[in-house]
Amino acid sequence: MVEKYHDESLKIFSLNGNVPLAEKIAKEFGTKLGKCAIKKFSDGEIAISIEESVRGAHIYIIQSTNQPVNDYYMELMIMIDAMKRASAKTINVVLPYYAYARQDRTAKPHEPITAKLIANMLVEAGATRVLTLDLHAVQVQGFFDIPVDNLFTIPLFANYYQNKGMEGDDYVVVSPKNSGVGRSRSLAEYLNTTLAIVDQDESLEDGGYVIGDVAGKTCIMVDDILNTGHTFAEAARLLKEEGATNVYACCSHALLSPPAREVLNDAPIEDICVTDSCLTDETRHPDKLTYITCSKLMGEAVKRIHENTPMSPLFKLSEEKYL
Template identity: 90%
Template sequence: MVEKYHDESLKIFSLNGNVPLAEKIAEVFGCKLGKCDIKKFSDGEIAISIEESVRGAHIYIIQSTNQPVNDYYMELMIMIDAMKRASAKTINIVLPYYAYARQDRTAKPHEPITAKLIANMLVEAGATRVLTLDLHTVQVQGFFDIPVDNLFTSPLFAHYYMEKGFQGDDYVVVSPKNSGVQRSRSLAEYLNTTLAIVDQDDELENGGYVIGDVAGKTCIMVDDILNSGKTFAQAARLLKEAGASDIYACASHALLSPPAKETLDAAPIEDICVTDSCLTDEARHPEKLTYVTCSKLMGEAVKRIHENTPMSPLFKLDDENYL
């Protein structure tokens, strides 16, 4: 049994985005989630009331912005405002998945930078700090004028594959698209493997090509967001054509939007490992899906933020207490 955390000034609340993960994070502290009531009126308006005193407290609000994205962001903004008006000392936002992070630049004229807009909204609502997991691009941190801690999932996945013995020359970590090389390189360094890249191009007859030697090797594909499953499925096909033996995959955030299940079930992938940063209906889960929890990692981060201790150990593979 986890010993109860004795600092009563720390309070953890959950909104509707991912209550099971929030409960696991609260378990790290040996405490229960704070009491609040969330209602939705018939016209879609959201009403929130806090059902305990938060005056002078350090508040941590856990909200993952998976589907329905906009409803969950609106819940979060209203909750921040409620905490501010209830005289909370600090309002710390725990965002296991930061939706809209992919809209981080103007790729063509007249496009919004929605990732920056969300950052502005959170700050203006009254957030004092943000803790998140594996941002789509790390420069999104710079969109905020408050402290942002961005944790990485590489140590979680490295621990998972190390337990399987997936290390050394017989394995290769693969970026399934050329934009995710840095993420794949990080895992390759942990597992002491080589690195390969799948350059997907729909304009080519075969849909792309593989850069690197994968023939006869077990491949581990790495991505941050698993949405439709098309990127993994296409990359797996190209890896097989290049002579790969077995293919595994891992992704930080499993959105699994239809038809991801059907696409991934038909792909030549042995196992797909994801974190529980997003909550999705089991009917949308591929048969080969495996979950690892990010709750200990995020719970430890909350503790370190609250105690003003270094976050750097959480970026290493040295301590299995939070893996």
């Protein structure tokens, strides 16, 4: 049983994005979530009221911005404003999944940089710090004028596969697209495997090709966002064509937008390991899905932020109590 955290100035609140994860994080402190009420008017307008005193408190608002993305961001902005007007000392936003992080640059003329817009909105609303998990693009940290801590999921996945004995020469870590090589290289170093890349190209007759030797090996694909499942499914098909014996996959944020369930159930993938950073209805889950929790990692990060202690131990696999 987790002992109650004795600093009463720390208060944890959850919005509707991922209440189960917020409850797990609060449990790490031996406490319960703060009291607030969220309702919608008939036209969709959101209203929030805080039902306990937060004056002078250090507030941590947990909100994952999975679907419906815009509603959950609006909840968050309103909650930050409510905390500011209620005289909270600090307002720390915990975003297990930072939606819009994929829009981090102008790829074509006249495109917005929406990741920067969201950062501006959070700061202007009154957030004093942001804690997030596995940003799609790490440079999004630089879009903020307040401190941002970006935790990584790779140690969680490394621990998962090591516990299954999946490491060494018989395995190869694969980036299912050429933009995710850094993430895959990190997992390969943990598991002491080689690295391969799937370069998916719709203009090619076979849909792409594999860079690296995967014949006769078990492949572990790694990505940050699992949306419709097509990237994993196509990469798995190409890996099997190149002689891979089995294909596994892991991903930080399981959005599982339709038709992900059908696409992944039909794909030659043995197991898909994801964190609970996003909350999705079970009817959208493929049969091969395995959840691991990021609550201990994020809970420890909240504690270290509150106590002004170093965050660096959270980036090391050796710190098993956080996995």
